[in-house]
Amino acid sequence: MVRFLKMQPLSFAGISGDILLPVRWVKEMEKAFNFLGCNEQQKLTCVGYRLQYEAEAWWETTKPILQAAHPVLTWEIFKQAFFGNYFPTSVRKKKEIELAELTQGPKYVLQYQQKFEELFSFAPPHLSDDEAKVQKFEDGLRPQITSIMATGSTQGYSETMQTAKKIEDK
Template identity: 50%
Template structure:
């Protein structure tokens, strides 16, 4: 009888605390794994300025396309970029990195780009491109083509034209008058929104 009572007694309600299931799309974004995926993409190398003065810009653009796939942090971007620098460029980064970290303890990709372009674009070339940027207008081109050249030249923009509101206003003023006049009424302060609105005009 005692045994039957024991069998019929309520059992303790044990709750097992299993960890939540890992999302199916979860990725290991540790630096070692990011580097592993980075190498598989076979990104281009950079050593110095070639006969084409736009080569530094093209290398940076290629790296940024790679980073879009990897979804990595700024610190990982700098590690990956440093891995692709060779010869003169590698020596430049070895001496520049400690100085950059003094002013920016956790340097960003944008800060790396500023230092990189400052070194690998000749001053005369930067001055020429800055003048092109200041004078840039849409002309007879499509808005999309104008926006692409605006984007290419923006790095050479004077310091006072670098914040988002000024960038938006510069883009607006360079559009065809029939487009810029209409967009001026909207008083758009965001560059991204300005580009989006401009592309909606069939006239562009």
């Protein structure tokens, strides 16, 4: 816990004007957990400590219900309940639609990449592998870049992105 608190992770107090705050909070928690090598029990202890006010009250009432249904409570079970309460399906669907409609347009490849990666965390499960991610990224690039890339060999997402940037720079 001492090492976790030294990292100064965000607290989460409940619903705010920032609809993406729950997603960012979970990502920050996961980053800390990965860095510290936390086990499931440690993750839930740390999370309980970083919830405040309304969110803490939600967890205090939700935790016994989840424990009754799942004798071994995990971070994934917590996340499912957390997102069910703080990240409505309607918002997730809106982000999925934004991703589906995202194109490079007049933006630089770097700007398109940043928006793509922000929205890709909301991608539906069928886009979860690298090949599907590459295809979705390429589909949104300007036709001039896509046509040049079509002559190359199939690459992973990172290589595809770098190739698109190089083509744009020429």
